[in-house]
Amino acid sequence: MKIRSEVILNMEVYQMKPYCCPNCKTNRSRFNLIEQNASSVKIDPKSGEVLNVFNEENIDAFHMQYKGPSYKVQCASCGLIEDEHTFIKFAEHNKKQ
Structure with a gap:
C-alpha cells in the first residue's frame, strides 16, 4: 500500500521518484535523505581559526557560493552516498517488469 510519494525537505514538499x-x-526501497546546509567561512590557514562567517549579503568577492545539491541520497543497505540523479538514472535503466 502506497502511503505517500512526497517528503518535506527544507520546508518544501518534494515529490519522490523511484x-x-x-x-x-x-535496494529500491530503503534510503536516507541527507540535507546539506553550507556555511561559508574564511579560516586562518595556520591555526584553522574561523576569521569570518559569510552570508548571502556579505559574501567576499573571492568566495564562491555553494552551488551543489540541497541534499544527497544514501543507500540504507550498503551506505553509498551520491547525488539523487545517480539513484534515479540507475532505477530508470534497471526497471523491474
Whole structure:
C-alpha cells in the first residue's frame, strides 16, 4: 500500500521518484535523505581559526557560493552516498517488469 510519494525537505514538499542503488543493485526501497546546509567561512590557514562567517549579503568577492545539491541520497543497505540523479538514472535503466 502506497502511503505517500512526497517528503518535506527544507520546508518544501518534494515529490519522490523511484530509486535503485547503483552499488548494491538490489535496494529500491530503503534510503536516507541527507540535507546539506553550507556555511561559508574564511579560516586562518595556520591555526584553522574561523576569521569570518559569510552570508548571502556579505559574501567576499573571492568566495564562491555553494552551488551543489540541497541534499544527497544514501543507500540504507550498503551506505553509498551520491547525488539523487545517480539513484534515479540507475532505477530508470534497471526497471523491474
